[in-house]
Amino acid sequence: MNKTNYLLTIQRLILIFESMKFSTEELVEGIRLGNKRLIAKAITLVESKKSEHRIQAEELLKIVMPFTGKSIRVGITGVPGAGKSTFIENFGRLAISNGKKVAVLAIDPSSAINKGSILGDKTRMEELAKEENAFIRPSPSSGFLGGVANTTFETMMICEAAGYDYILIETVGVGQSEVLVADITDVFLFLKIIGGGDELQGIKRGIMEMVDVIFINKVDADNLQKAKNTKLELKRALDFIPPKEKNWKIPVLLGSALNNEGLGEVFEKINEFIDLKKKTQRFEEVRVQQAEKRFEYWVQEYILGMMKRNNSVEEAYIEHKKNASAMVSNPSTEAKLFVEKFLRDSRSVSRDSENI
Amino acid sequence: MNKTNYLLTIQRLILIFESMKFSTEELVEGIRLGNKRLIAKAITLVESKKSEHRIQAEELLKIVMPFTGKSIRVGITGVPGAGKSTFIENFGRLAISNGKKVAVLAIDPSSAINKGSILGDKTRMEELAKEENAFIRPSPSSGFLGGVANTTFETMMICEAAGYDYILIETVGVGQSEVLVADITDVFLFLKIIGGGDELQGIKRGIMEMVDVIFINKVDADNLQKAKNTKLELKRALDFIPPKEKNWKIPVLLGSALNNEGLGEVFEKINEFIDLKKKTQRFEEVRVQQAEKRFEYWVQEYILGMMKRNNSVEEAYIEHKKNASAMVSNPSTEAKLFVEKFLRDSRSVSRDSENI
Incomplete structure (x- = not known):
């Protein structure tokens, strides 16, 4: 096997490795043993936005937390x-x-x-x-x-x-x-x-x-x-x-x-x-303090996310914010109007379907 | 009438003035004419936390906005x-x-x-x-x-x-x-x-x-x-x-x-x-930018207010925040758990009663 083939083989093996699935336990063990490839794998997992990856990531983080x-x-x-x-x-x-x-x-x-x-x-x-x-x-x-x-x-x-x-x-x-x-x-x-x-x-x-x-x-x-x-x-x-x-x-x-x-x-x-x-x-x-701040940040992020998943709520958010910045009325008044709408909408959604 | 009585009369008149109710129109007219007593009266109105005052305050602010x-x-x-x-x-x-x-x-x-x-x-x-x-x-x-x-x-x-x-x-x-x-x-x-x-x-x-x-x-x-x-x-x-x-x-x-x-x-x-x-x-x-910032601030305030009016939601907020700061689990995970609970609760409340 010449050097080029050797390198190609390594690259192929890496590709296979990259596509492999590891159980949470395997990843935890790899992390604790300091295996850099498995550490990298675990990091790729927590960086992923796919919901099944996210679930495994949270499981993994819970175990390594201590x-x-x-x-x-x-x-x-x-x-x-x-x-x-x-x-x-x-x-x-x-x-x-x-x-x-x-x-x-x-x-x-x-x-x-x-x-x-x-x-x-x-x-x-x-x-x-x-x-x-x-x-x-x-x-x-x-x-x-x-x-x-x-x-x-x-x-x-x-x-x-x-x-x-x-x-x-x-x-x-x-x-x-x-x-x-x-x-x-x-x-x-x-x-x-x-x-x-x-x-x-x-x-x-x-x-x-x-x-x-x-x-x-x-x-x-x-x-x-x-x-x-x-x-x-x-x-x-x-x-x-x-x-x-x-x-x-x-x-x-x-x-x-x-x-x-x-x-x-x-x-x-x-x-x-x-x-x-x-x-x-x-x-x-x-x-x-940092952890508390991060918690507060993410509460806001998730609530904002909820708002954005609902089109009519997001439109209302944009509209009321525009009214606020154009001083159509007081920003705090516009905020109140919006929050009232948000609450109404998330209730009516919950009446239509319990699965959201 | 001696000076002391004179002063007492003034103070009494001021007390009566303070207790007087003014219509929104009267206040707006007073403001526009630069009448300092009515300006002060209008300010007292917007500073009040009573809900009937708040309603009149918002009405007043809407009219003077231009x-x-x-x-x-x-x-x-x-x-x-x-x-x-x-x-x-x-x-x-x-x-x-x-x-x-x-x-x-x-x-x-x-x-x-x-x-x-x-x-x-x-x-x-x-x-x-x-x-x-x-x-x-x-x-x-x-x-x-x-x-x-x-x-x-x-x-x-x-x-x-x-x-x-x-x-x-x-x-x-x-x-x-x-x-x-x-x-x-x-x-x-x-x-x-x-x-x-x-x-x-x-x-x-x-x-x-x-x-x-x-x-x-x-x-x-x-x-x-x-x-x-x-x-x-x-x-x-x-x-x-x-x-x-x-x-x-x-x-x-x-x-x-x-x-x-x-x-x-x-x-x-x-x-x-x-x-x-x-x-x-x-x-x-x-x-x-300032108005937008104020709008965002008040959206958060009102949502936080909604949470605090619901005892079980407030308790959950405190608990998850504590978990986050003690690093029981990742702050963003705790935030997600809390927001899910908040949404569930505000839905079940809306099923029980439409008047909240």
Whole structure:
């Protein structure tokens, strides 16, 4: 068998593997044993929108639930070109060399083209991908933003059940994606680069409010002084923005992910921050708040979904909202009229059929 | 009749006036003629929670609706002691001397004690209160925060229908109140004072993100240099926080409201900002977004209200939320279970009785 045939055979075997059905028990066992192919399979399951998959996914998540929650969840953001992939690759390897297991996930609502693959994202983070104690999952394939975050949260649960110590969640920062990442992580890291004279601009609205650690990347001898100035200015700006956690002064660190410079400090600061949160009971407290927020979000989503499945209700929603925005009458009045209609309709539907 | 008796007679007459019922037409006419007592009466009506008052309030608001929307809505925040009352008093008088009519409202969730009075809040802003072209309304008496904002919005509509050009809405900044004020105003003003060496601290999370104009108050010869430094530091910090409107550089102005210094500049900057928003169509655009947001908020409020009126549904909500936060299962799973129960219950109720 020549090399080409060999490769074709592998690809055929992978296709067969991809089409195989696994029982929930098989998946759970695979996850608990840290089998990466079965972990990936389980993630594909929770990402699926098919209702039979959804049922199995919920079953699976219920079983692994007791094994979740033990990791440190790290959100990472920065503009395209800030060097996030390189950072994650070398930061991940550093964590692994400290005896940790690292999983990498991404929220990237813009990359609907890049479908998830059980081979993982081979085009980037090649070195990290080779590590036994690393697991890399590319962006969930598609879906509205809130849905993507939920999928990422469930993917994180599976990684936690598989024993990963650090879950790194990357976002490219399109739309509200940072907020979604901040709402499912314990610590939020902002990668900044220094550009052409306009250091202080170009930071997205709201980012400075959610950040816990800042890393100025791509610093070398040529731009060191500039980087130091940027650091000073950032620190001054941060004085105006009280940190999320009391007693935590947001550190601004300098370094180069490519040259493995400054990553140890980031690792230390992240752990220091987590220790502080645990010592002050804020770690658990924030996670509880996050879960409550997610619950409230999904209650609204499901109710909105119910409304949208009913055409006349959806039309009424659009109409009343339009009346509200055109100030035909008071928005709260329009809301009341709509909710009354919604309730009437869901009752009349229930009289017609009990199966909806 | 001696003075004491004279005063007692007035108080008695006011009590009688307060108990009088006015038809919607009488109130509308009073509002349109700018009769302050009837404006106050109409506001008391929209603040009432009694269902018969609510019905009349909605009727009234529907009639005055075409006369609303013409004012410039100014949100004002600052810590207690920043001099908000003095600022509003002298700023209001300045606007009046420029031929404008000014209404002053407040969102103050902490002052549930201070019930609204048809005499207005005589204890502060005495000079402004004497002006024919000023109308001062103290905080709405009570209610949860979102409700207070809605009441303030409706009060604003009445003031607009009465021909007020500037509506100044003050908040003391407890909880989420600034967000609520920012969501019903066109321009947001932040009053800052310089304190004892710790200039850069003590700015509430999120404020810098919603501000359009900053006024450093209580500046005199003694602290002028300090004020200038604070201004510089604020301007530097603002470089990290992109303004809400493109092409708008948030001005940091110095002055003393008490000594009428710098208020003209604030007046100019506010008008400049409004002109820019109008020129770029952002004025109308943001108001439409605000109305839509308010509609969505109230849809959720009313649905939540429906849930809470049904005991078993409310219990289920609390229980599933608790399960979610304790991570008994996935928050989105708990949300789904709850919504299914809610729908089932509202159906079975509708079968039992058609009058709910």
